[in-house]
Amino acid sequence: MIRRFMLIVLLAAGVGLALRAVRLDERPMHNDEGVNALRFGALWQRGVYKYNPDEFHGPTLAYATWAMARVTKAPDFDHLTENRLRALTVLFGVGLILLLALTVDGLGRNATAWAALFTAVSPAMVFYSRYYIHEMLLVFFTFLAIAAGWRYWRSRRLEWALLAGAGLGLMCATKETFVLALAAGGLALGLNQVWNRLIDASGPPVKAARLNLWHLAAGLAVWLMVAAALFSSFFTQPGGLLNFFRSFPAWFHRAGGDSAHIHPWYFYLQRLLWFRAPRGPLWTEGLILVLALLGAAAGFKRSHLGRASASFVRFLALYTFLLTGFYSLIAYKTPWCLLSFWHGTILLAGVGAGVLGRRFRQRWPRMAVSVLLLAGVVELGWQAWQVAVPYAADRRNPYVYAQTSAEVLDLVERVEALAGAQGQNGRMIIQVVAPESDYGPLPWYLRRFKQVGWWDRVPESSFAPVMIVSSALHASLEEQQSYHMAGYFALRPQVLFQLYVREELWRDYLRRLPER
């Protein structure tokens, strides 16, 4: 039985890895991925990381990439690929499945196996595991803290308290929104205790050992040490710690509506449960929500839970509902934020699937339920493949948001060909001009060029042989006889750049083209 359970979890991890890792480099880098890549580049090339409290989240992504790059002997930054960067978040996405081993006695074996499968094939989980941003790390560290906390609750052993502390420290150093998970977790713990004492008193008495305050203090110390070490760039930038606290006023402003990312309360649920863009397919992870509600209800009713801990299931349910509420009520929304509460929903869906099977005592109905649920898993897996590969950069994908256009790759290819024609290659001078510096992720794509200047307005004079200018500026450099306008290239929908090339360079470039 244990062997079959282990096989299912490993199979889920394998399926999860396959869906997350296939054709990882095809989607053009999102602006945020480009910024994260450049921040890692500074650490990789010059050993410098400085926490920026404005909008760029914590240091764990850069340091985890650094560690992976060291272990895998990554090349210099110029030759680093999207594959290598995104492999990090893929690993954390698969790690989330393996972490379930820590909560088997909380969820029950059946529920854990189903939760592993749902985590592996959830389209949202798959899509954002392939994104070089902080979110998957935040979800992983959050679950690490919960799982280690649960193990400590069960065993009262110091090492689990320390691991939970480390998990909290890593959450804290990943993304400022960890406070939402922390608040939801704290409230859920309190509410669950109230439920255990006042409402569920008819259940078996809980004989947990008394909490050891020294253990809790040690866990707290590890939390603070981990966060302090990372925010201060391992104690080389003491100001990083102060900046961590400075980040919150800006985030409170954004959360209150001072942002370009204000969306209605149902923004996340619409994407997860019923999303159909014009001429696009229907996307839904509704099965997971239905099973999660079933699992949560079973937790509160203490029915058909098998060997799962009703208290743990109730905690998960309270935590997930609270976190969903927090994220939905905050006006600031970007779609990847949904992962935090959706992971809780997936765990509850595992419980729900287990409960559904146990409702039938006879073998054949139970098998029929299992087959139907497996069909649901396969269907979710198909959706996951669709969002991950064919629709990876398509606006009809519910998880695509401010995605960079594939035309950026054409632009970079053209610029590289021009550099070859000029004979300067990486030394060719390029000017990039865009209002409000809205040119990301071009700094990532042009990283091999060492003489690139970045402007937010067209310089009055002094033009480079290659100018990449936002069309919003209407530079009309072709009106100067010395420039050729070599085309429009979309950075994102409605954000276009014009490529201007010096006439003599353009002629050299044309001469090098193969004759037709």
Add this chain to the structure above:
Amino acid sequence: MIVRNCENASPVASLPSDQSLRFRLGLGFLAVMLLGGRLPAADSPNTTPAGTPVALTPLILKLPSPAEKGTPKDIPLGSNVEPLSTNARPPMLVPAGLTNLAPGATVTCSDRNAGPDMLAKLADGEKEPADQNIVSLRKGLQWVQLDFGSPKDLFAVVIWHAYKADLIYHDVIVRVADDPDFMQNVRTLFNNDQANTAGLGAGADREYFESNEGKLINTKGARARCIRFYSKGSTDGALNEYTEIEVYGRAALSP
């Protein structure tokens, strides 16, 4: 030495010390040429006009570093938007002898704040996207109307909303009628309001990017006394802005 007058300037490009002198000279002169410096005489690159040798120093070029930007705004692009074309628009074939009727028409609009002086800019021939050439109407669905005084045969319409950026105006609708109150013989010549948010009926035409070419609409000789142009804000804001309108036609011929 050439130094950019920009914020955040940092010396990201200084020539490595092991470069050959030839390369230094080449890049130095290239950069001087590109960045607005004066060229020395072609036959004496290392001398002053008086023939005195000049010591050349490597060019230190300072270029601003890229700024880090947060998550950009997710701007939806409807499925009915025409892709921005980089090719010149093909000519439209019309009968000979047409004139632009707009300058002689009486211009009115739905926005009471827009007076006759302001509306006169719509047909004054000034199409440059300068602020002084743009007429701004309040937000929501707004229209401007040209009354030609008598029936005309209309063959082509060109509309320039504000085109200072690549933006798309919503619910662009062009209608004609036989009276200024738009009660008699109302017909729709162009309508890209596919969702019928303007309430004038769903249209089958596509949204488009504004450009200096303006939007050319083939009105196929529609006979009418008045023509109205509707819009309902743009991807850039809620206001309805116009730079110029041209209507090509002729006096109505006897049926």
